[in-house]
Amino acid sequence: MSEARTQILATIRGSLKRGSLPAEGQAALDQRLGQPRSGPIPARSQLDPVARIDLFVGEAERVDATVDRVAGAAEIPTAIATYLAGRNLPGIIKMAPDPALRAIPWSENTALSVTEGPGVGDDMVSVTTAFAGVAETGTLVLLSGPEAPTTLNFVPDTHIVVIDAGCIAGTYEQVWTEIRAAVGGPLPRTVNWITGPSRTADIEQTLLLGAHGPRRLHIVVVENRDPENG
Amino acid sequence: MPPTTPRPSPRATPAAGTGDALESTTRAFDANTRRALADTNLQDALARLSHGFPARRRDAVARMPEFEQLRDAARDIKVHVLENLDAYLERFEARVKDNGGQVHWARDAAEARDLILGICRDVGARTVTKSKSMIGEEIAINEHLENNGVEPVETDLGEYIIQLRHEPPSHLIAPAIHLSKTQVAETFRKVHEQFPAERSLEEPRVLLDEARSVLRSRYFEADVGLTGANMLVAETGSVVVVTNEGNADLTQSLPRVHVVIASIEKVVPTLEDATAILRVLARSATGQEMSVYTTFSSGPRRPGDLDGPDAYHVIILDNGRSKMLGGDFHEMLRCIRCGACLNHCPVYKSIGGHAYGWVYSGPMGAVLTPNLIGLEDTGKLPNASTLCGKCEEICPMRIPLPKMLRHWREQQFATRQTPATSRAGMKLWAFLARRPALYRLATGTAMAVLGMLGRRRGRFRTLPMVGGWTAARDLPAPQGPTFSSLWKQRNGGTS
Ligand code: SF4
DSSP states (O other), rough: HHHHHHHHHHHHHTTTSSSOOOHHHHHHHHHHHHHHOOOOOOGGGGOOOHHHHHHHHHHHHHHOEEEEEEGGGGHHHHHHHHHHHHTOSSSSEEEOOOHHHHHOOTTTSSOOOESSSSSOOTOOOEEEOEEEEETTTTTEEEEEETTOOGGGGTTSEEEEEEEEEGGGSHHHHHHHHHHHHHHHOOOOOOEEOOOOOOOOOOTOOEEEOOSSSSSSEEEEEEOOOOOTTO | OOOOOOOOOOOOOOTTOOOOOOOOOOOGHHHHHHHHHHHHHHHHHHHHHHHHHHHHHHHHHTTTTTHHHHHHHHHHHHHHHHHHHHHHHHHHHHHHTTTTTTEEEEHHHHHHHHHHHHHHHHOOOOOEEEEHHHHHHHHHHHHHHHHHOEEEEESHHHHHHHHHOOOSSSSSTTTTTTTOOHHHHHHHHOTTSSSOOTTTOSSSSHHHHHHHHHHHHHHOSSSEEEEOOOOOETTEEEEEEEEEESSSHHHHSSSEEEEEEEEEGGGESSHHHHHHHHHHHHHHHSSSSOSSEEEEEEEOHHHHHHHHSSEEEEEEETTTHHHHHSSSSSSGGGGGOHHHHHOOTHHHHTTTGGGGGSSSEEEEEEEEHHHHOOOOHHGGGGSSOOOHHHHHHHOOOOHHHHHHHHHHHHHHHHHTSSSSSHHHHHHHHHHHHTTTHOOOOOOHHHHHHHHHHHHHSEEEEEOOTTTHHHTOOOOOOOSSOOHHHHHHHHTTTOO
16 A cells, blocks of 8 residues: 555645655754744633642532542542442442552551452453643643553543542643653553543443443542641 | 435446546535535534634634744645645655665555555555545545455544445534434344344543443455655645544554655655644644644654554645646645534535535635636536635635636636626626726716615515525615715725
């Protein structure tokens, strides 16, 4: 099919009334690609850290996610067990094999049953971390990898995401900068932006949650407050 | 069972060897329109659409004071891309290969269909899950797979419903918008034989849950997942796919092979550029601030990954677009398929998507379709517009749709595809326009007569020679002197 490639590129150049880009044109593109420029940044996300976390929570709730704010990692198991019990959901969790999640004392105060692996057919509840949050729209940013199978974000009925409050940025652009710095090479295989639980309005424009992805998205924001002064 | 009028079915077999995607019923546009106007189910659906989408878009725009700046930025990105399209496609291709993926190029629909079928055959695929793709519709991939023993399964709820009904989509982002829940229930009762026949299917929730449960196993069975792309990112070789349902993610992460089909104009330079366009996409489309799932995928499963496809293919389709570059329809290539021009178009809102007779509808369809399948079969489309300008006003990419509709009309006139009465009328107008005195006399007389005739109601129900116009709307009666006599008064007699 390289014949198709040659012909398509030739037709494009013919329509643009030029040949291949000259060297200086290529250099300009290299520069544009090498130093990505941000477009206009909405003012609403330019806030101090406290207000930014509040905006993130408010926007996430606006799109039907539920949010729990906990003082520290030690509170996560109880918070999740309480959330599940309150909705009559089983305390059986499929967890991402993530060191940060493994460090959580799951069985100290709860009867949660925790296994690890990718999302499979009968998983009801998954727990993952997020790389970042975007306050502008209450969006979570998740990166795939050996410690973060992407199917956990889509297969189970309930997706619980644990995020450090310090990882909540104002805008998507800030998160791209952080991802580039963190991975230092090609992007992770998938970068998932998740803004609320799955939904559809395909039947008579009636908005319904839980189309093919999770019916519920629950976000646990870990504020790392000093529990005494929090 | 409510009375339903049979719909035009453009899902014919692809014309062999021509690269044509699917036969259009656009030639029957007048009959399609009459049928649409008489279809009460459709009219109810269109009323729901007219109240829903535009109001939600308005609210989202109101929450984003920078929206006009964001539109400018999004437009500028695409303007830049189109000027450098060849170079960005080459960059994108190189990055996909770096990521371990494969890139294929298709000049037309037939080549794209064969490429997809070839990939399916290489892995012995029996089932392909599909996430909604307009390009998939454009190349009529489902029929091709079916005819060759591979089962395509649409997973977007709306697409799934219309696949069961053997209908084309009637809207860019809401493919089953023309159907009532009763029609959906009838279809499910007929096709989902595994469930008790007498079950209740009244509520949309029940219909959704039934579709969800049926599709669950299909996702896990599929050998190949086929998705479209909202954008291709040259910087990273990433494919951006946006959905609300999560179906595209199950489609691309569960099967062994992920195939992406995307047209050439989908490429953008960087992740920041993609982000700028995403800020206007959902707001324009559904009035959401951001769609639920925006996924940037870059190549197949990496070492150590516990999930994801083993193979990753991107098919880059031209199908007439490279010829649109640099010409009268260049700007149409900025379109991001948000559907806003449909939702705000008085014609679309009266007749729905099927009347347009092919894959794309509304103002964007009226401009794009003749580019893709020729003006000869689609000549009615550029005339299915009042040139009211609402589409351009609303288009996030600021595409001058009315201007391009006029280009088509001019081409029709130039190639003698305009009906004889219109041609005679235009000739008469041209004759008069070159003779100012005669023109003033003729228009002055005509206005005076029309003014007198229409005075009582202020509008005309019917007028000789322009029955096509007055059949579906009233023509306001002239309310005063002609433009040229006003101009003359203003300028103290110098004209
Ligand atoms: S023409 Fe503009 S408004 Fe219409 S679908 Fe394309 S981008 Fe949206």
